Amino acid sequence: MSDETVNYGLRARSPDLLDTVPGLGKLKSACPKYIEKAEFAQKTARDFAKNEIAPRVLEIDQKCAADPAYFDWELWETANAAKLNITPIPEKMGGLGWSALDNAMLVEELTSACMGCASNITFNTFGLLGAMVECKTDIVLKIISQMVDAQRRSKPLFWSWAITEPSAGTDVEDEEAMATMRPSTHAKKIEGGYLVNGTKCFITNGSLAHYVIATIPADSAHPKESMATFFIPTTTKGFSVGRIERKCGQKASQTAELFFKDVFVPEENVWEPPGKGLRHTREILSITRGFIGIGGLGIARGALERGIRYVSRKKVKNHRLIDEEWVQMVIADMIKDINTVRCAGINFAMALDAYHVWKMFDSVPVKAGLKIVPEKILLGKSLQALAEKSMFSHAGSEFKKKFVSDEQIETFVYYGSLVKVAGTDLAVNITSRVADMVGLEGLSDQYGIEKSFRDAKVTQIYEGSNQANRIDIVKHALSKMGIKNLGVPDENKP
Amino acid sequence: MKTNLDEFNEIISECRRFAKKEIQPEALEMDLQPKFEWLRSVWEKSRSLDLPLLLIPESCNGVGYPEKCAALVLDMLAMECAGVASLFAGHFAACTTLNSLKKQEKALTADILKIMDADPLPVFSVIFPFDPDDSSLGLERINGKNILRGRSSLALNSMHADYFLVLIQSSGDTDAGCCVCLPNDSPGVEIEENARLPGLKINPFAKIVFNDVVVDSDMIIASGGPGEKILAAAQKAYFGFIAAMAMGASRSAFLKAMSYAKGRYQYGKHIIHHEEIQRMLGCMQMKLDMGTAGYLQAFNDETVSLPALSSKGRLAKVYCTDAALEIVQDAIQIHGGYGYMHEYGLEKVMRDVKILQLMGGRNPALHIQVIAQHPVRFGQ
Numbered sequence: 001m002s003d004e005t006v007n008y009g010l011r012a013r014s015p016d017l018l019d020t021v022p023g024l025g026k027l028k029s030a031c032p033k034y035i036e037k038a039e040f041a042q043k044t045a046r047d048f049a050k051n052e053i054a055p056r057v058l059e060i061d062q063k064c065a066a067d068p069a070y071f072d073w074e075l076w077e078t079a080n081a082a083k084l085n086i087t088p089i090p091e092k093m094g095g096l097g098w099s100a101l102d103n104a105m106l107v108e109e110l111t112s113a114c115m116g117c118a119s120n121i122t123f124n125t126f127g128l129l130g131a132m133v134e135c136k137t138d139i140v141l142k143i144i145s146q147m148v149d150a151q152r153r154s155k156p157l158f159w160s161w162a163i164t165e166p167s168a169g170t171d172v173e174d175e176e177a178m179a180t181m182r183p184s185t186h187a188k189k190i191e192g193g194y195l196v197n198g199t200k201c202f203i204t205n206g207s208l209a210h211y212v213i214a215t216i217p218a219d220s221a222h223p224k225e226s227m228a229t230f231f232i233p234t235t236t237k238g239f240s241v242g243r244i245e246r247k248c249g250q251k252a253s254q255t256a257e258l259f260f261k262d263v264f265v266p267e268e269n270v271w272e273p274p275g276k277g278l279r280h281t282r283e284i285l286s287i288t289r290g291f292i293g294i295g296g297l298g299i300a301r302g303a304l305e306r307g308i309r310y311v312s313r314k315k316v317k318n319h320r321l322i323d324e325e326w327v328q329m330v331i332a333d334m335i336k337d338i339n340t341v342r343c344a345g346i347n348f349a350m351a352l353d354a355y356h357v358w359k360m361f362d363s364v365p366v367k368a369g370l371k372i373v374p375e376k377i378l379l380g381k382s383l384q385a386l387a388e389k390s391m392f393s394h395a396g397s398e399f400k401k402k403f404v405s406d407e408q409i410e411t412f413v414y415y416g417s418l419v420k421v422a423g424t425d426l427a428v429n430i431t432s433r434v435a436d437m438v439g440l441e442g443l444s445d446q447y448g449i450e451k452s453f454r455d456a457k458v459t460q461i462y463e464g465s466n467q468a469n470r471i472d473i474v475k476h477a478l479s480k481m482g483i484k485n486l487g488v489p490d491e492n493k494p
Numbered sequence: 495m496k497t498n499l500d501e502f503n504e505i506i507s508e509c510r511r512f513a514k515k516e517i518q519p520e521a522l523e524m525d526l527q528p529k530f531e532w533l534r535s536v537w538e539k540s541r542s543l544d545l546p547l548l549l550i551p552e553s554c555n556g557v558g559y560p561e562k563c564a565a566l567v568l569d570m571l572a573m574e575c576a577g578v579a580s581l582f583a584g585h586f587a588a589c590t591t592l593n594s595l596k597k598q599e600k601a602l603t604a605d606i607l608k609i610m611d612a613d614p615l616p617v618f619s620v621i622f623p624f625d626p627d628d629s630s631l632g633l634e635r636i637n638g639k640n641i642l643r644g645r646s647s648l649a650l651n652s653m654h655a656d657y658f659l660v661l662i663q664s665s666g667d668t669d670a671g672c673c674v675c676l677p678n679d680s681p682g683v684e685i686e687e688n689a690r691l692p693g694l695k696i697n698p699f700a701k702i703v704f705n706d707v708v709v710d711s712d713m714i715i716a717s718g719g720p721g722e723k724i725l726a727a728a729q730k731a732y733f734g735f736i737a738a739m740a741m742g743a744s745r746s747a748f749l750k751a752m753s754y755a756k757g758r759y760q761y762g763k764h765i766i767h768h769e770e771i772q773r774m775l776g777c778m779q780m781k782l783d784m785g786t787a788g789y790l791q792a793f794n795d796e797t798v799s800l801p802a803l804s805s806k807g808r809l810a811k812v813y814c815t816d817a818a819l820e821i822v823q824d825a826i827q828i829h830g831g832y833g834y835m836h837e838y839g840l841e842k843v844m845r846d847v848k849i850l851q852l853m854g855g856r857n858p859a860l861h862i863q864v865i866a867q868h869p870v871r872f873g874q
């Protein structure tokens with residue numbers, strides 16, 4: 001049986017968005033362009049995943065197993081040429097102008113082929129997301145023009161988001177936890193900026209990054225009150241990269257330790273002043289957690305696709321493994337779980353379009369501006385110079401505040417955590433069940449199923465452990481129900 | 495021979511010491527760069543504890559301990575490396591196979607058991623008819639010769655075994671079940687490529703092809719009725735051994751998680767003080783206790799006669815391996831990002847356990863077999 005005959009996952013008729021989430025048909029009749037664009041994004045991403053990623057994932061995985069510093073530049077170049085690393089940037093400015101829904105399509109398709117490779121392509125939007133938090137006009141314009149310029153010249157431009165430290169993972173993502181955090185980094189105020197010292201760990205793309213966005217406290221005794229966000233070019237004196245981790249899976253994506261030794265950060269690179277660093281982190285999490293959930297969904301779908309292909313070919317005595325009823329029941333259950341989480345993921349992405357930063361792209365002033373102002377000027381020096389003037393620089397921040405309030409951020413952390421936990425638990429569960437279904441032989445590395453199994457586990461850990469995500473879910477949900485001040489007094493504990 | 499509790503405990507602590515000393519320092523490196531000589535040297539060193547001879551009857555210069563004792567040994571070895579333990583498990587399963595022969599056939603077995611006492615100590619592998627491919631194994635009599643042909647399913651100890659004990663299941667009335675012992679260098683025996691599975695890397699799996707291998711009659715250890723019985727006994731022990739390894743591997747993951755949780759400070763306290771971590775650890779402890787009790791029970795010859803109680807080794811295997819994977823995945827979770835890194839040793843345990851889960855057949859299919867193969871139990 002040839003691969004093409006299993007019409008599922010990357011080999012499904014494309015696009016099949018409306019087949020898998022038929023309720024979108026109603027939306028399509030009201031906003032045809034929105035759904036058609038998502039269908040286009042799905043097809044583009046699926047073709048890329050099928051033709052560019054899938055054929056080489058196993059080889060990349062093996063090379064990275066031998067050398068964690070190996071990076072597949074050829075794949076990156078192909079993705080860069082297709083602009084898949086700058087999808088959210090408006091078309092007029094050189095990007096693809098993809099909505100959050102379009103990006104959800106991208107993430108599901110790419111991660112179904114390989115989560116590590118998908119990270120290499122999509123995690124670069126951390127730069128843009130980071131800048132969009134404060135949304136100073138000049139910074140956003142600068143970041144966008146750098147990203148677009150690098151894309152055009154096919155020059156790598158990597159961003160890392162560094163919040164985790166050896167002593168603090170959960171503690172850097174949660175208000176209550178941060179109050180008790182024991183930091184491994186410190187930023188000392190000096191004239192004209194800050195002097196940063198310490199270590200960050202487990203930083204995706206840390207070893208490739210040109211820029212690092214790092215949260216670091218200015219007062220180690222009061223991390224919550226003094227947490228700040230810094231923008232640090234990795235060429236800065238005193239910055240260095242430590243070990244590139246040897247991981248269980250997602251090997252194509254590099255995870256590194258970062259050292260800061262008297263790294264000077266000038267005032268203009270302080271993206272959030274002391275006290276506002278956690279807010280910055282929470283806003284990024286309010287977007288990224290949901291996408292990690294969608295990544296988990298992709299891993300699960302990819303594993304199921306490989307599993308179905310295997311069991312429909314594997315002969316047992318005089319029948320195919322897929323002819324056995326228990327196998328069919330397992331597959332039914334997995335399809336059910338995958339489809340349920342997909343609906344949740346799509347709902348989350350559409351909510352980002354409706355109520356989060358993506359809504360800005362849809363607003364009249366932004367749309368009109370993009371329509372009227374010629375492309376050259378949009379990315380040109382004169383607009384940049386104008387934007388640097390205080391009045392205009394803050395205009396972006398003020399404008400954004402109208403769309404995204406602090407309360408909304410917390411609501412989206414909640415929405416995102418729901419999808420994150422559901423999608424990543426799905427990834428671990430499904431990859432393991434697919435392995436159980438295909439059996440020992442099916443776990444040979446040539447089928448990629450064992451890779452899905454190895455890739456899945458970490459999704460329950462990063463972007464906040466699933467326990468930390470559950471804490472966010474329950475705090476938010478119960479407070480909406482009017483139940484607050486949770487916690488058993490220590491003396492009543494068993 | 496009768497073995498009392500003290501003796502069992504002594505074996506446990508000696509094996510634990512041995513595993514810590516001989517296996518632990520190299521286990522992680524051997525997962526990255528497996529060196530077969532290293533495993534062989536552990537095998538040779540284990541002679542100091544008589545491990546290779548553990549299940550061989552005293553009458554044949556062995557130790558003559560019961561299978562339960564072998565399971566405990568595997569549990570202890572697997573705490574440091576399930577891959578190393580699996581070498582012994584394959585060997586122990588072969589010894590069980592030989593021990594399960596009927597009394598009158600003991601003389602023949604003794605010859606083979608003598609091979610086991612050679613120098614250097616040979617490794618045995620049992621080839622089970624678990625996952626028969628399109629071309630499963632068959633023994634035929636052609637022109638007065640016994641000809642073994644076909645291709646095995648993925649076999650444990652494939653790269654290390656000096657002898658293969660091939661168990662052939664009867665299919666209909668054509669050939670009855672039988673058991674054949676073959677040196678690995680017999681003409682026509684071909685070991686295929688390493689199947690490249692993600693776990694137990696020091697002891698890779700491969701298929702063994704038998705290209706019209708001529709089998710001496712005295713190497714056919716049993717056939718017909720006894721062959722089926724051997725198969726059943728060997729499978730039962732093998733399942734129990736897999737269960738024991740799974741518990742050993744997850745036991746070490748549990749202990750690591752306990753100690754990490756005591757030392758890791760997060761969210762205002764050492765994480766062992768968070769109720770959710772306590773719940774996870776409690777649940778892991780439960781699975782460990784129940785799994786251990788389950789595999790030990792599977793080796794008990796005598797048991798109370800409660801209604802609907804089965805002492806099937808295969809159910810112990812299913813329960814223990816499923817539970818072990820859950821324990822290890824929770825241990826990784828408790829370690830946060832560190833748990834996913836090779837140097838912490840837990841992700842290796844997860845990969846190893848995943849293989850244990852799949853050895854001897856797919857767990858959901860084994861659930862089915864337990865009922866379907868015993869029609870008496872549901873009145874047909």
Ligand SMILES: Cc1cc2nc3c(=O)[nH]c(=O)nc-3n(C[C@H](O)[C@H](O)[C@H](O)COP(=O)(O)OP(=O)(O)OC[C@H]3O[C@@H](n4cnc5c(N)ncnc54)[C@H](O)[C@@H]3O)c2cc1C
Pocket residue numbers: 160161162163164166167168169170171201202203204205247250255458461462463464465466467468471758760761765768769770771827828829830831832834
């Ligand atoms: C491959 C990989 C890539 C990563 N990429 C990045 C990156 O790009 N940037 C970045 O900043 N970080 C990154 N991380 C770090 C990741 O976000 C952290 O590992 C994660 O937040 C968990 O933190 P930790 O590892 O310190 O675990 P800890 O916070 O120490 O948690 C340990 C355990 O305690 C549990 N726990 C903690 N508090 C509680 C509580 N109150 N109740 C119950 N349980 C609790 C946790 O759930 C976990 O099980 C990455 C990690 C990995 C493995």
